[in-house]
Amino acid sequence: MQDSSYKEQVAHAFDQSSSTYDRLGVQFFTPMGNRLVEMAEPAAGERVIDIGCGRGACLFPALRKVGPRGHVHGIDIAPGMIDEARREAAARGLRNIALDVMDAETPEFPPRSFDLAVGSYSVIFLPDAVGALARYAGILDHGGRIAFTSPVFRAGTFPFLPPEFTPLIPQALLEHLPEQWRPEALVRRFNSWLERVEDLVRTLERCGYTSVTVTDEPVRMTALSSEAWVDWSHTQGMRLLWQNLPQAQRTELRARLVEGLDKLSDATGALAIDVPVRFVTAQVAH
Numbered sequence: 001m002q003d004s005s006y007k008e009q010v011a012h013a014f015d016q017s018s019s020t021y022d023r024l025g026v027q028f029f030t031p032m033g034n035r036l037v038e039m040a041e042p043a044a045g046e047r048v049i050d051i052g053c054g055r056g057a058c059l060f061p062a063l064r065k066v067g068p069r070g071h072v073h074g075i076d077i078a079p080g081m082i083d084e085a086r087r088e089a090a091a092r093g094l095r096n097i098a099l100d101v102m103d104a105e106t107p108e109f110p111p112r113s114f115d116l117a118v119g120s121y122s123v124i125f126l127p128d129a130v131g132a133l134a135r136y137a138g139i140l141d142h143g144g145r146i147a148f149t150s151p152v153f154r155a156g157t158f159p160f161l162p163p164e165f166t167p168l169i170p171q172a173l174l175e176h177l178p179e180q181w182r183p184e185a186l187v188r189r190f191n192s193w194l195e196r197v198e199d200l201v202r203t204l205e206r207c208g209y210t211s212v213t214v215t216d217e218p219v220r221m222t223a224l225s226s227e228a229w230v231d232w233s234h235t236q237g238m239r240l241l242w243q244n245l246p247q248a249q250r251t252e253l254r255a256r257l258v259e260g261l262d263k264l265s266d267a268t269g270a271l272a273i274d275v276p277v278r279f280v281t282a283q284v285a286h
Contacts, residue, residue: 025224026232032149032219032277033057033120037065039215039279040147045069046115051104051136051148052076052122055084062118063097073114075102105132112141119148124194125237130203137208137284144284146209152216152276153195155187160237162221162275168260173253176244200280209282218274225269226261230254 037058042048042065050059053074063072076082079101089097102108104119105126117136126132136146157166174182193203201212223229234242242250265271 025228026222028219028221028275029054029057029120029236034061035217035219036118036120036147036149036279037061039281040116040118040145042066042070042116047113047141048072048116048118049107049109049114049136049139050074051107051117051119052125053085053099054081054122056088058118058120059085059097060088060092062116063094066096068096071096071098073098073100075100075104075107077101077103105135107132107135107139109139111138112144113139115141115144117144117146117148119146121149121151123148124150124190130193130207133204133209134207137286140284142284142286145281146284147279147281150194150278150280151190152278153191155191155195162273164260164264164273165257168256169253170256173241173245173249176246176249177241178244194278204280204282205285208285210285212280212282215279215281217277217279219277221271221273221275223261223271226258226265226271229261229271230257233257 034057040062042062044065044067046066047070048062048066050056050062050072053059053076056074059072059074063070066072074082074085074097076085076099082099082101085099089099104122105128117140123129123132123136133146137144140146151160154163157163161169179185193199197214200214204212223232233239242253245253261271262269264273
């Protein structure tokens, strides 16, 4: 699959789910975004770019940190996400914020435009993520920093989901995914530089960063019910699987997930699962 086709699929998937993204009774991206901003430590008056901002899980916490003298610029390839973030910004009466539909792989900003770049579950999914990281180093000012999150990749587990999900998703169903999202392609693409901390550090240093810190920390994912989680999974990256499955397989997978997740629920039917997340921070070398 060509990069253009891949990006079109991703943009379409998130555009279609933008109105319900990170909603539907599930909390994960918002607490993860809040924690990333805490680690990134935006200072009052700083200029921040949010890479793949979605509906604003990092965007709005960062804006609170930089205050009225600061500025936050969110970019996302999905127009629906930008529309939702704009509506939220308008409802809050925010002025020191900009939002643009943009391919985050090729940021269209002059050198030294920002003091901090953040990207929660976004940067690493770019087709040329390593090249993009180098480009962001170029648009960060002296002393600039980058902070992003990634799944904790481990051989033998289903990527992007807690280990509890691995036995619930039959490998045969994954053959319906676009080629670049099948397990063997994901291992080649992500594990090769993200699985081992030393590989990740070396990659960032080659991209123009220093003082790299890698912290693996769980983020609590909560859902009102197993069915709420399955409905929510149609609004994030797993949508690419759902929309490529034939109807019979969609029905089968939904039943398997609900049954399996019911066993992990509490007496009220609610779910609370710790998701391993990798938090990465670094400073530009120039």
